[in-house]
Amino acid sequence: MTDHHEDDPLRRLGLEPADLDGHTIEELGDYLDAGRTPRIPAIEESPGCQLALDALERLRGLGTALMDEEAASAPPVDERWVARILSGIAMDAQAGRRIPFASDDPDVDLAITEGAVRGLVRAAEEAVPGVLVGRCRLDGDVTEPGAPVRVAIDVSVRLGDPLRRVADRLRAEVEDRLRRHTDLRVAAIDVAITDVREGA
Amino acid sequence: MAADRWGEALEHAGDRIVAGRAMDGDVAAFAVLVRRYTPIMRAYTQRMLNASAEVDDIVQDAFVTAWQRFGELEDPAKVKSWLMRIVSRKAVDRLRLTRPALDVDELDRPAPPQTRPDAVVEARAGVAALGAALRELPEAQRECWVLRELGGYSYEEIAEELGIPVSTVRGLLSRARRFLITRMEAWR
Numbered sequence: 001m002t003d004h005h006e007d008d009p010l011r012r013l014g015l016e017p018a019d020l021d022g023h024t025i026e027e028l029g030d031y032l033d034a035g036r037t038p039r040i041p042a043i044e045e046s047p048g049c050q051l052a053l054d055a056l057e058r059l060r061g062l063g064t065a066l067m068d069e070e071a072a073s074a075p076p077v078d079e080r081w082v083a084r085i086l087s088g089i090a091m092d093a094q095a096g097r098r099i100p101f102a103s104d105d106p107d108v109d110l111a112i113t114e115g116a117v118r119g120l121v122r123a124a125e126e127a128v129p130g131v132l133v134g135r136c137r138l139d140g141d142v143t144e145p146g147a148p149v150r151v152a153i154d155v156s157v158r159l160g161d162p163l164r165r166v167a168d169r170l171r172a173e174v175e176d177r178l179r180r181h182t183d184l185r186v187a188a189i190d191v192a193i194t195d196v197r198e199g200a
Numbered sequence: 201m202a203a204d205r206w207g208e209a210l211e212h213a214g215d216r217i218v219a220g221r222a223m224d225g226d227v228a229a230f231a232v233l234v235r236r237y238t239p240i241m242r243a244y245t246q247r248m249l250n251a252s253a254e255v256d257d258i259v260q261d262a263f264v265t266a267w268q269r270f271g272e273l274e275d276p277a278k279v280k281s282w283l284m285r286i287v288s289r290k291a292v293d294r295l296r297l298t299r300p301a302l303d304v305d306e307l308d309r310p311a312p313p314q315t316r317p318d319a320v321v322e323a324r325a326g327v328a329a330l331g332a333a334l335r336e337l338p339e340a341q342r343e344c345w346v347l348r349e350l351g352g353y354s355y356e357e358i359a360e361e362l363g364i365p366v367s368t369v370r371g372l373l374s375r376a377r378r379f380l381i382t383r384m385e386a387w388r
Contacts, residue, residue: 015378015381015382024374025374025377025378026370026371026373026374029373029374029377052381055381055385056377056381058326059330059349059377059380059381059384060349062326062327062330063330063349063350064349064350065326065327066243066247066327066330066331066334066350067240067243067244067247067350068240069327070239070240070243070246070331071239071240071242071243072239074239074242074243076235077234077235077238077239081234081238081256082231082234082235084260085234085260085263085264086227086230086231086234088260088264089227089230089263089264089267089268090267090268091225091227092225093225093267093268093270094223094224094225094270094271095225115224115225118224118225119224119225119226122221122224122226132206132209132210132213132217133217133221134213134216134217134218134220134221134276135216135217135219135220135221135223135224135276136220136224154216154217154220154276155217156209156213156214156217194214194216194217195213195214195216195217197209197212197213197214198212199208199209199212200208200209200211200212
């Protein structure tokens, strides 16, 4: 089987049932998965099982460490790689719902996409230094003109920025932009600061 | 330039913000995710396939799928594990394409060693030893082990992904663990 090794390592390292007081590696794996509860005294009091459990636990931790180390030691991601991926995606994939403009003329059918409205909301960050807008949700029936809509925004701020003032300024800015560029009846704008970042 | 300032701010922001923007259609934020998670997605795919030839295609395909399916990501803070699931699925698809059925009865014969002998000698640290031992693991065992320990799949999910019974998954995982532990011990 492992003919290029001088001896049988499985036997030498004691992972056979004979070395584990009759237990198997499979059983010990399940026991670890269960968080070693309920406690099985026959396993806990077997020196052979203890060695095997230690080895299994070590192995488990190493898997994550291996991934992290390989990712960390990889060269920085090549910008040509990023460009290659971006060139393969459809720009309108996140267009979302169609939001009509109110009109008295039945022959006029004007609308804006949900994605474009979220873009408007995002652009409000330009007026509030340090703010980065995350996800923006429009809760309510935006396809129905005049229906109340709640706008929920995740926001990142710089460490040390005054949270309340930043949130208030952003809320005012978003409200102003939505009023100027859409017919949405904005019932509320909820700003959630979910991220505080260092640096830029 | 203003664009640079936003770019730098995005690089510093957490996943919830960056993935939240990408979900909303912001390409610059999506590019940040590509930079942030390409290395780990490549490393995972490489371990899964035990070969590098198709890794880039699979990772690219995974990102394109992610962009199309952002609507299915419920919590942007969990974008990393979501991306890992997508790339893992792509890797399994590739395995199925090149190999109709998994040979679960394969002997515990190591895969042909791909490491230079001196590289094995150098592999003293646990992580390096694991990396070398994984390369020698028979393929059915390797795939089960990678899905379980690197991908965080349950036994049932692995069975479904690989199209084999749960009992077979359990057996393969035990053999994989025995193999890895003994190989790594032998190099100590």
